[in-house]
Amino acid sequence: MANFDYDLFTIGAGSGGVRASRVAAAHGARVAVAEEYRVGGTCVIRGCVPKKMLVYGAHFAEDLEDAKRFGWQIENPTFDWRILRDNVLADVDRLNGLYTQTLDNHGVRIIDQRAKVTGPNEVTLADGSRITAKYILVSVGARPMIPDCPGHELGITSNEAFHLDALPKRILIAGAGYIANEFAGIFNEFGSKVTLINRSDKLLRGYDETLTGRLLQISLAKGIQFRFNAAFRGIEKNLDGTLRVSMTNHDDMEVDCVMYAIGRVPNTEGLGLENVGIELGERGEIKVDEFNKSSVESIYAVGDVTDRVQLTPVAIREGQAFADTVFGGKPSKVSYDHVPSAVFSHPPLAGVGMTESEARNTLGSIKVYQSDFRPMKNVLAGRNERALYKMICEGESERIVGIHLLGPDAPEILQAAAVAVKAGLTKADFDATIAIHPTMAEELVLLR
Structure with missing residues (x-):
């Protein structure tokens, strides 16, 4: 690898690219990262992290109203969007600094320019500089889709x-x-x-x-x-x-x-990928094998640019697997079975595994357990909003193949439940677990 400027050149410093670069450097590789905007990527800069902060801020609207039934007298509360917006953006700045510091601490060079692939072992920066690397990793993520209509x-x-x-x-x-x-x-x-x-x-x-x-x-x-x-x-x-x-x-x-x-589309335009023989899919995604390798031997890709599962934790796992495979001597693949996900709506929704319709079409014989209840907080608040939990089981063995939750804190509850689905536990395993009372999560071990 001494014939190249770097062992690894990463294009894009999002969640997957940062993890891959940091781990590769920890394995002893010489690493550089090109990022044209800010270190951290969609999730940290303009996605799930700042959005979750807005979700927290939005919850206060109902919480302040419900507080009256709990004895709190709050007169004429007002909301200032600019205060929340600026505080959220300030925290994004903080996280951007932490991600940058992480790369610096591992000796990764950060190049604040756009880069495109100009050869199987070469990238060209916006200023015209050419850099060579034994391996190139593309982790440029995806961008929001814009409708094609007048205006x-x-x-x-x-x-x-x-x-x-x-x-x-x-x-x-x-x-x-x-x-x-x-x-x-x-x-x-x-x-x-x-x-x-x-x-x-x-x-x-x-x-x-x-x-x-x-x-x-x-x-x-x-x-x-x-x-x-x-x-x-x-x-x-x-x-x-x-x-x-x-x-x-x-x-x-x-x-x-x-x-x-x-929707979001892979961000591959203008990277020169087709010119070096990288195979792209119909949506512009980079086609990769189970080890994240593209059709070009020295070029890999992870994250949303591959359009497999567009979730930040998946991109991080893919980045880790790439670095361990190529630089750590430990061939690693990411399992895409039983990937949990959540929607931070009001109320939030979360799920892992098969839906009821998927299970019926795949397994045929299934059992569905369901709980439709009003959370205790909503009862005292006088709010009629109900939570809904579902457990999907294989018919004969009652192996749990899916859990789906709608209600307050559903994503927090599902994270632990997802371990059980991944591990192949059964309804009997849940039934044998004593409930924590009073909680909403106890409904999972009391389903009938």
């Missing part, structure tokens, strides 16, 4: 949502996935009038339909409006700065902000 440039994506000067009085959110539903809940709790539109009539495709149907009911009760089977015809700006949106199957509507959350 699409008038809308924003989740990237810009964190930087709004003021909360929109009326916001139209396009999409039905986790990003759309999370921001719908956030803006609704902050007092915006929220309408969510989607091209199909499905909400949160891939999650259990019993729970997504319940979330739709709760969201409607909270005041969020939905327009299904709606596609953009066009967006126009009115003289007063508001936006007029036309769509299929529904009347036009006027809003103050349009936000796109219709």
Whole structure:
């Protein structure tokens, strides 16, 4: 490897790229990372971390109202979006510094430029400099998809949502996935009038339909409006700065902000990948094998740019596996079975394993256990909102193949339950576990 400038050159300092670079350096490799924006990637800078902080802020809207039933008298509470926005962005700065420090501490060189691949062992920086490396890792993530309609440039994506000067009085959110539903809940709790539109009539495709149907009911009760089977015809700006949106199957509507959350596409344009023989998929994703190797022997890819499972913890695992395989002498693969995921909606939803319909189609004979209950806090608060838990079991053995939760703290509860599904435990194992009372999580060991 002495014939090259570096043993590893990583393009993109997101979660997967940072983990791969840090671990490779710990294994003794000479590593450089090129990042054109900020170290930390989508999750830390403009994704799950700042969004979760907004979710926490939004929860106070209902908590302050519920507090009255618990004896707290809070007179005329007010909300200042700019304070929350600026505090969140300040914490993003802090995390950006920590990620940068981590790479520095491991001797990884950070290059604040865009890089593209110009050979199987060569990258070219924006300033024209050429750098060689024994291995190249592409971890540039994905970007929000923009609809192809007249006036699409008038809308924003989740990237810009964190930087709004003021909360929109009326916001139209396009999409039905986790990003759309999370921001719908956030803006609704902050007092915006929220309408969510989607091209199909499905909400949160891939999650259990019993729970997504319940979330739709709760969201409607909270005041969020939905327009299904709606596609953009066009967006126009009115003289007063508001936006007029036309769509299929529904009347036009006027809003103050349009936000796109219709999916994310691999960020491979302009990287020169096709020129060196890297095979790309239909969405522009880099095709890789089980060890994250592309069609070019010396070039690997991890994270959302491969379009396998677009989740931060998955990208981190892939980065770790790559570094251990190539530089640690320990061939490692990532298992994509039983990957838990969550939607930080209001209330949150979380799931792991097969949904009921997937289990019926795959296994045939199954058993479904369900608990539909009102959390204790909601009872005293006078809130009718109910939680819903489901456990999907293989029919004969009652091996648990899926757990799906909708309700307060569902993601926190599911993390431990996901271990049980991954380990192949049975309903009897849950039944044999004594409940912690009173908790919502105890419903998992009391299902009938």
